[in-house]
Amino acid sequence: xxxxxxxxxxxxxxxxxxxxxxxxxxxxxxxxxxxxxxxxxxxxxxxxxxxxxxxxxxxxxxxxxxxxxxxxxxxxxxxxxxxxxxxxxxxxxxxxxxxxxxxxxxxxxxxxxxxxxxxxxxxxxxxxxxxxxxxxxxxxxxxxxxxxxxxxxxxxxxxxxxxxxxxxxxxxxxxxxxxxxxxxxxxxxxxxxxxxxxxxxxxxxxxxxxxxxxxxxxxxxxxxxxxxxxxxxxxxxxxxxxxxxxxxxxxxxxxxxxxxxxxxxxxxxxxxxxxxxxxxxxxxxxxxxxxxxxxxxxxxxxxxxxxxxxxxxxxxxxxxxxxxxxxxxxxxxxxxxxxxxxxxxxxxxxxxxxxxxxxxxxxxxxxxxxxxxxxxxxxxxxxxxxxxxxxxxxxxxxxxxxxxxxxxxxxxx
Numbered sequence: 001x002x003x004x005x006x007x008x009x010x011x012x013x014x015x016x017x018x019x020x021x022x023x024x025x026x027x028x029x030x031x032x033x034x035x036x037x038x039x040x041x042x043x044x045x046x047x048x049x050x051x052x053x054x055x056x057x058x059x060x061x062x063x064x065x066x067x068x069x070x071x072x073x074x075x076x077x078x079x080x081x082x083x084x085x086x087x088x089x090x091x092x093x094x095x096x097x098x099x100x101x102x103x104x105x106x107x108x109x110x111x112x113x114x115x116x117x118x119x120x121x122x123x124x125x126x127x128x129x130x131x132x133x134x135x136x137x138x139x140x141x142x143x144x145x146x147x148x149x150x151x152x153x154x155x156x157x158x159x160x161x162x163x164x165x166x167x168x169x170x171x172x173x174x175x176x177x178x179x180x181x182x183x184x185x186x187x188x189x190x191x192x193x194x195x196x197x198x199x200x201x202x203x204x205x206x207x208x209x210x211x212x213x214x215x216x217x218x219x220x221x222x223x224x225x226x227x228x229x230x231x232x233x234x235x236x237x238x239x240x241x242x243x244x245x246x247x248x249x250x251x252x253x254x255x256x257x258x259x260x261x262x263x264x265x266x267x268x269x270x271x272x273x274x275x276x277x278x279x280x281x282x283x284x285x286x287x288x289x290x291x292x293x294x295x296x297x298x299x300x301x302x303x304x305x306x307x308x309x310x311x312x313x314x315x316x317x318x319x320x321x322x323x324x325x326x327x328x329x330x331x332x333x334x335x336x337x338x339x340x341x342x343x344x345x346x347x348x349x350x351x352x353x354x355x356x357x358x359x360x361x362x363x364x365x366x367x368x369x370x371x372x373x374x375x376x377x378x379x380x381x382x383x384x385x386x387x388x389x390x391x392x393x394x395x396x397x398x399x400x401x402x403x404x405x406x407x408x409x410x411x412x413x
Contacts, residue, residue: 004115008106010058010387015126017097019135021301027091027135028306029313032342036349037087038074039328041352049073050223052179053140055338057316058249060237067231070219072140073408085352086314087138094142095135101145102126104106105261108153109268116275120268123286125261129296130253133305140180141254148258151191152265158198159360164208165196166276171209172337175216183255188213265316296337308337308375308407316373317349319408322400323371324354331375332359332367340384346373365390370411371399382412 016074039053052068059065061170076090083089102125110118125131125145134142154166174188192209198207214221224231242410275282298305304312323333323346333343342361351357359367364387372380372388382394383389393411401407 001268007119010336011123012099012103015099016133018412019099020225023092024088024314025302026136026300026304027088028304028315029087029345031338033087033138035350036140037076038344040073041080041085041348042305043073044077044080049220055059057319058238061232061241062237064234064237066238066362068140069378070218071176071179072143081328091136091138097142098131098135099126100130101149102260104146105149105264108149109265110158112153117268117272121264121273124267124289125264127293128260129289129293129298131299132293136304137306141257143180144177144257145260147173147180151258151259155191155194158195167205167208168212170195170315171212172216175213177258179217179220181255182250184258187258188353196412241383257373263291263348290298311337313374315402315406316345317353319373319402320346321351322408323350325397328356328369328371330368332364334370334372334385336378336385341387346371367391367413372409372411373406374408374409375405
């Protein structure tokens, strides 16, 4: 093994270590992850669908729910089948996906530029605190960095002999990206304008690009053709609603995760410029960069970042097991840990790991018993959530302690 290959090997091993060290204790499993797995689990156990995951926080003024593209849902199906619905190894796949994205960045930058720039770029990407943070949970947007670096390669390589193949693949990636994140349409527009500007056969290029886009978002398109353009009408209404009330939505970093590889490349270019003048400055900066990012509030080697303090995924699964051992019938669940009082973090393991399906999210009043995960200090006599108040509990008993701060309670009428 050459010295260069040995250095890259060490970097990848270290990046693997910081992602998978104490992994089980660090996995984040919240409402987003549970809803994603329930959506794909329904496909596995029930029937095929062209709809992706519903966004419970994105609803139009007409009462229509925004759904993501279905490709993310489909990607979870083989993982659930292989890992028997266990969310921990499924999350490990996304940590590995982030690691793979870094390796692809290295390969692409090395091929287009040089080894030294590729080396700097992969370090900046793999040890970025946001990338480490995203390695710890299941999320639809975690595919975006890989989509971004592949698109960048195809754009830079646009003028080669495979001109129209690149156009098709770029269109396909734009279709996929749009299904993952609707704001990707802005990036897709820039890509299209770039292709048209540099293409000599603009009509043919446009047609091939559109075909690629269609195939990349085919489930969404078929659904719209069969259901009166539901996605198109809902997205347009949400856009209009946002213009009328800008506070209902905000743009943040994760809408543009596909640019993270480009940021790493640009950072690498700057460092390469400095390297030619003072190597010690670059080496010192990289050491400080890694230390600062590993010390970030987004990164923890002991606990999940993104779950209530002191609680982890294993304990949530344990809470679901405790409920299942009570052999519940005609029951519902509540979580008082976050914004999702409907308890999706309990719904998923209860149904898919233990075979007990709670009643629907609108059927709290009809339930015979209610299982609640909360802090021990929660005052059930002054419950501030609809799911408990509509149930009108008469008896509250602690079913089991999860740890010193959290417990599972059983509420009965």
